[in-house]
Amino acid sequence: MPSERNVDVQELADAVRRGSPRAVARLISLVEDAAAVPGRDGVLRQVMARLATGAGGPCGARVIGLTGAPGVGKSTTTNMLIAALRGRGHRVGVLAVDPSSPFTGGALLGDRVRMRGHATDPDVFIRSMSSRGHLGGLAWAAPQALRVLAAAGCDVILLETVGIGQIEVDIARLADTTVVLLAPGMGDDVQAAKAGILEIADVFVVNKADHEGAQATVRELRTMTSVAKGPWRPPIVTTVATRGDGAGDLLTALDKHLAHLEESGEDHRRRLTRAREEIESAALARLRSRFAGPHDDRLDALARRLLAGEVDLYTAADDVIAALNRSARPTV
Amino acid sequence: MPSERNVDVQELADAVRRGSPRAVARLISLVEDAAAVPGRDGVLRQVMARLATGAGGPCGARVIGLTGAPGVGKSTTTNMLIAALRGRGHRVGVLAVDPSSPFTGGALLGDRVRMRGHATDPDVFIRSMSSRGHLGGLAWAAPQALRVLAAAGCDVILLETVGIGQIEVDIARLADTTVVLLAPGMGDDVQAAKAGILEIADVFVVNKADHEGAQATVRELRTMTSVAKGPWRPPIVTTVATRGDGAGDLLTALDKHLAHLEESGEDHRRRLTRAREEIESAALARLRSRFAGPHDDRLDALARRLLAGEVDLYTAADDVIAALNRSARPTV
Structure with a gap:
C-alpha cells in the first residue's frame, strides 16, 4: 500500500498529466486507500484539485x-x-x-x-x-x-x-x-x-x-x-x-x-x-470520515444505548448528526 | 407499493408485536420504500421508535x-x-x-x-x-x-x-x-x-x-x-x-x-x-435525504460547475456540507 508521505503533490499531478504509467498507478492507489479508510485523502485531494483545473477538465x-x-x-x-x-x-x-x-x-x-x-x-x-x-x-x-x-x-x-x-x-x-x-x-x-x-x-x-x-x-x-x-x-x-x-x-x-x-x-x-451523484458520494464519504473515526467515543456510546434498547435507531442517528453540526468548522 | 398515508402508527406497531404476518409485511415494505426514496421514512420512524422500547429490545x-x-x-x-x-x-x-x-x-x-x-x-x-x-x-x-x-x-x-x-x-x-x-x-x-x-x-x-x-x-x-x-x-x-x-x-x-x-x-x-454501523448508515441516509432531494438546485448548480471544470470534486463536496450545516435545524 503506497504511503501518503513523501509525495510531492505538484510533481505527481504533473507526472499524471504527462501520462506516466507509474504516476497514474500511484494516484489510483491513493484513490483506493481513501475509499478503504475514511479520512485518508489529504494528498489525493490536493492532487485532484490540481488536475481539475486543466484544459477541458478531467x-x-x-x-x-x-x-x-x-x-x-x-x-x-x-x-x-x-x-x-x-x-x-x-x-x-x-x-x-x-x-x-x-x-x-x-x-x-x-x-x-x-x-x-x-x-x-x-x-x-x-x-x-x-x-x-x-x-x-x-x-x-x-x-x-x-x-x-x-x-x-x-x-x-x-x-x-x-x-x-x-x-x-x-x-x-x-x-x-x-x-x-x-x-x-x-x-x-x-x-x-x-x-x-x-x-x-x-x-x-x-x-x-x-x-x-x-x-x-x-x-x-x-x-x-x-x-x-x-x-x-x-x-x-x-x-x-x-x-x-x-x-x-x-x-x-x-x-x-x-x-x-x-x-x-x-x-x-x-x-x-x-x-450530482459524484458530489453526493464525495460529501457522504467526507461526512463519514468525520463521525466514523475509530476513536469516536460518541458513536460507541450510542451503539451501547441502542443495544440496550435505551434509544431507537433514528434518535441515535439524529444525535450523531447533531454532534456533527455542533463540531462543524466554519471553514471546511 | 404501500402508501404512507392512512397508517395508524400505534396500531401497526401493536400488530407487528402480536406477530401479524400482514403487519410485518407492511412494515418491511415501508422499510424498502424508505431505502429506495430518501426522506420517505416518516411513518417508519414512528413505528420503529415504538417497537424499540419493548422488553429486550428488537x-x-x-x-x-x-x-x-x-x-x-x-x-x-x-x-x-x-x-x-x-x-x-x-x-x-x-x-x-x-x-x-x-x-x-x-x-x-x-x-x-x-x-x-x-x-x-x-x-x-x-x-x-x-x-x-x-x-x-x-x-x-x-x-x-x-x-x-x-x-x-x-x-x-x-x-x-x-x-x-x-x-x-x-x-x-x-x-x-x-x-x-x-x-x-x-x-x-x-x-x-x-x-x-x-x-x-x-x-x-x-x-x-x-x-x-x-x-x-x-x-x-x-x-x-x-x-x-x-x-x-x-x-x-x-x-x-x-x-x-x-x-x-x-x-x-x-x-x-x-x-x-x-x-x-x-x-x-x-x-x-x-x-455502530447501523447508526452510521441511518445517519448517512438521513443526511442524504437532506441534500439529495430531486429539487435541490444547489446540488445541480455545483454539478454544472464540476462539469465545466470550474470547481473540483472535493471543493464541491465541501460546499454541499457547508450548506447542510447552515441549514441544520437546532432540533432535528
Whole structure:
C-alpha cells in the first residue's frame, strides 16, 4: 500500500498529466486507500484539485461500460476494442472493476493476462480495482479512477465490470454508453440474473457468435428490443472477440450511440446526473470520515444505548448528526 | 407499493408485536420504500421508535447468515433449518436478500417456492428483499427488516443471500453466525470467486454430500481451516438438504458457535460493531435525504460547475456540507 508521505503533490499531478504509467498507478492507489479508510485523502485531494483545473477538465473522456455474466468474453472483447480504438489513434484507459473480490486488495488478475498484448503500449492504461472496505467505497472510487485516467490523456476509457448485480448496474451508470455482452448457451440462473442488466444496455454484443445458439440469442434480443421505449433502440452486434470478428460493427454501433447522445442532449443530462451523484458520494464519504473515526467515543456510546434498547435507531442517528453540526468548522 | 398515508402508527406497531404476518409485511415494505426514496421514512420512524422500547429490545433475535454460490442449495438448506428450529419451538424469521435483482421490486421468487411447506405456519415469517434504488440502500434496509422480524417475536432469523460478492460479505456481517455453503463439482469461476466468502465462514456446510467429489471438498476445507487463525476453527458439516440429512449436525455446530461467541465475549463485540454501523448508515441516509432531494438546485448548480471544470470534486463536496450545516435545524 503506497504511503501518503513523501509525495510531492505538484510533481505527481504533473507526472499524471504527462501520462506516466507509474504516476497514474500511484494516484489510483491513493484513490483506493481513501475509499478503504475514511479520512485518508489529504494528498489525493490536493492532487485532484490540481488536475481539475486543466484544459477541458478531467471529465472530458468518453466512458464505455462493458458488462455481462462471467464467461461471456468481456476481457477478450475489451482487448478487441482496445486494438480497434488504438487503430483510430485514441489513448485508451481500461478500468476493470471487480466487486466480488473484497479481500485480496486487487482484482482477480487471471483475465487481465489476456490484455497483455497491450501492456507495453504507452497509450494504453490498464487498471484493476476491487472493492475494499465499506460498501459504497467503490461507488466513490470508480469515478475518481476515471478522472485520473482522463487526466492522463485517455480520451476513451473502457469500464469493465466482473459479474452481474447491483454494483455492476451502479458502475454502468458512470458510462456514457453501456455495452451488455451475452454469449449463447448460458445457463438458466444466468438468464434470470440478467434481468437487471438488460435494461441498462445501450448496445448489445452477442459474443462467441460462432457457437451454437448464437442466432437464437440474437432473435431473443431482437424481440426484446423491438418493444423498447424511448428514442434509442439498442443495436445488436455479433462478435467472435477471440478472432477480432465484429470489431468494426461494434465501433460503428458505439459511434451511432455517441451521435444519438449528442443530438438528443442526453449526453449532457447523463453527465449532469453523474456529476450530482459524484458530489453526493464525495460529501457522504467526507461526512463519514468525520463521525466514523475509530476513536469516536460518541458513536460507541450510542451503539451501547441502542443495544440496550435505551434509544431507537433514528434518535441515535439524529444525535450523531447533531454532534456533527455542533463540531462543524466554519471553514471546511 | 404501500402508501404512507392512512397508517395508524400505534396500531401497526401493536400488530407487528402480536406477530401479524400482514403487519410485518407492511412494515418491511415501508422499510424498502424508505431505502429506495430518501426522506420517505416518516411513518417508519414512528413505528420503529415504538417497537424499540419493548422488553429486550428488537436486537434480541439470533441471526444466522447463509451464503454461497447459486446452485449449492441454500434454499433447501434454509428449509431444512426452518424445520429443525421449529422442532425446537423457535419462532423463525427468514430474510432472503437478493442484490442481483435491482429492478424487479422484489426478489426472484423461484427458489422461495421450496419454502412453501412452511407458508401456513404462523410461527414462520419469510420475506424476500431486493436492492432497490441507491447502492447502500440494502445495507441500511436489511438490519431494519431484521428488527421488524425480531419485534414480531422471531427469536431466530435466517438471513439468506443470493450469490457471492461484496454485498453478501456486508450482509453476512449482520449475522451472529455465518454459514457458508458449498457443493461438490462447482466450476473454476466459482472457486475463484469464493475467495472472499470463505474468510467470513463460522460454519461450513458441504451440501449435496451424496454427490461425487463431496469428500474432496471436505478435505480441501479441512486443510484450509486447519491453518485458521484465532480461537474458533470453523467446523465442516455435510448435508443432503433435500432429504433433511445432516440437520442435527448443523444445529450442533450452530449451538457450539453460539456458545463460543458468548464465552469469548465476541458476541457482544460483534453486536456493538453492528450497532455502530447501523447508526452510521441511518445517519448517512438521513443526511442524504437532506441534500439529495430531486429539487435541490444547489446540488445541480455545483454539478454544472464540476462539469465545466470550474470547481473540483472535493471543493464541491465541501460546499454541499457547508450548506447542510447552515441549514441544520437546532432540533432535528
